[in-house]
Amino acid sequence: MSGDGSVTKTWGDGEHVFRLRIGEIRELEDKRDAGCFEIYRRLANGSCRFDDIRETLRLGLIGGGMQAPLALGLIAKYAGPTTFMENLLVAQAVITAALFGDPGDLVGKIAAGMLESTADLTSEDAPNSLPSSVPEPQSVGLSTTSTDAVFGSSPLRSTDGSDATVPVMNGRNL
Numbered sequence: 001m002s003g004d005g006s007v008t009k010t011w012g013d014g015e016h017v018f019r020l021r022i023g024e025i026r027e028l029e030d031k032r033d034a035g036c037f038e039i040y041r042r043l044a045n046g047s048c049r050f051d052d053i054r055e056t057l058r059l060g061l062i063g064g065g066m067q068a069p070l071a072l073g074l075i076a077k078y079a080g081p082t083t084f085m086e087n088l089l090v091a092q093a094v095i096t097a098a099l100f101g102d103p104g105d106l107v108g109k110i111a112a113g114m115l116e117s118t119a120d121l122t123s124e125d126a127p128n129s130l131p132s133s134v135p136e137p138q139s140v141g142l143s144t145t146s147t148d149a150v151f152g153s154s155p156l157r158s159t160d161g162s163d164a165t166v167p168v169m170n171g172r173n174l
Contacts, residue, residue: 006064007097011057011090012078018060018090020098031055040095043088053091054079060094 006019020028025036032039032052042048043056054075061071079087 003101005098005101007093009090009093011086012074016061016066016074017064018057018094018097019063019065020056020060020094021063024059024063025098028055028059036095036099040099043092043095046088048088048091050081050084053084053087056091056094057087060091060098 004019005021006017008015008017010016028039029036032049032055034042039048039052039056042052057079058071058075061074062068066074
């Protein structure tokens with residue numbers, strides 16, 4: 001993945017550069033009658049339509065520098081129902097690169113205020129990781145609170161037998 005939102009993938013007849021710039025994103029939204037994050041969500045969770053994949057790939061090829069007629073020809077040849085999963089994985093990578101950029105782009109993270117400077121990195125940090133001072137995003141749908149507690153947002157109950165998580169009201173344990 002590149003800092004410009006492009007991604008190079010082996011697909012179809014060889015290696016190709018895919019990139020969705022603002023013009024391609026707008027065309028994708030128009031052709032699929034959905035916003036780019038809705039298309040991303042559909043591709044990510046498997047609820048996508050066949051043309052979500054095909055249009056993401058076609059416009060990604062065009063944004064990557066391929067002439068439109070050649071991109072259309074490659075889509076007709078390689079984006080068929082028999083290669084659905086392969087095409088889905090490439091389309092996911094293309095739209096993810098466009099919307100979220102390169103996870104290893106430290107300059108962008110510094111500009112966004114996520115890091116003070118590259119001095120915040122330790123020798124243990126891999127090129128695609130953030131220092132421990134940057135919080136990891138939480139998984140969608142996972143919660144650290146219990147749904148069977150007296151109060152729905154109470155912390156999970158203690159497993160060591162202590163009463164550390166007993167709800168308190170007006171200074172008294174409930």
